[in-house]
Amino acid sequence: MAAKKKAKKSAKKSAKKSARRPAARKAAKKSGKKRTPSAAFMKPVTPDSALSAVVGSSPLPRTELTKKLWAYIKRNGLQDSKNRRAINADDKLRPVFGGRSQVTMFDMSKIVNKHVS
Numbered sequence: 093m094a095a096k097k098k099a100k101k102s103a104k105k106s107a108k109k110s111a112r113r114p115a116a117r118k119a120a121k122k123s124g125k126k127r128t129p130s131a132a133f134m135k136p137v138t139p140d141s142a143l144s145a146v147v148g149s150s151p152l153p154r155t156e157l158t159k160k161l162w163a164y165i166k167r168n169g170l171q172d173s174k175n176r177r178a179i180n181a182d183d184k185l186r187p188v189f190g191g192r193s194q195v196t197m198f199d200m201s202k203i204v205n206k207h208v209s
Contacts, residue, residue, distance in 0.1 A: 142187040143207040154208070161204065 136151035147160040165171060165179055172178035177196050181189045189195050189203055 137208040140207045140209070143204065145184050146188065157204070157208070158201070161200075 133155050134153050136153055137157065138151045139147055139149065139157065146164050147157055152160075164185075168182060170180050170182060170185065172180055172194065177198070178194050179185075179197060179200055181193050181195070186193065188207055189200075195203060
């Protein structure tokens, strides 16, 4: 009688273990072509006077504008030391940020879009 109970328990355990096993993942298909960047990202935009004090006045793509803005922030140590997502404004960035002394990096892209044409 005891042998039957042990057999049932071990059968239940093995059934539970097999039920926990995750499904096998399918391999992603890889094509031979490289992705081409969207033309909208490469279209040059012209910064206004407030933003041109930071990144320059020549027309440049949004991707390059963002790179230059981040280079300026890193070079001048404007990223907040406690909250790394916050950017502290200096005298050049305060007009770009609409007079605010601190913005988050997520709000920064939305604010900068108002300063390009």
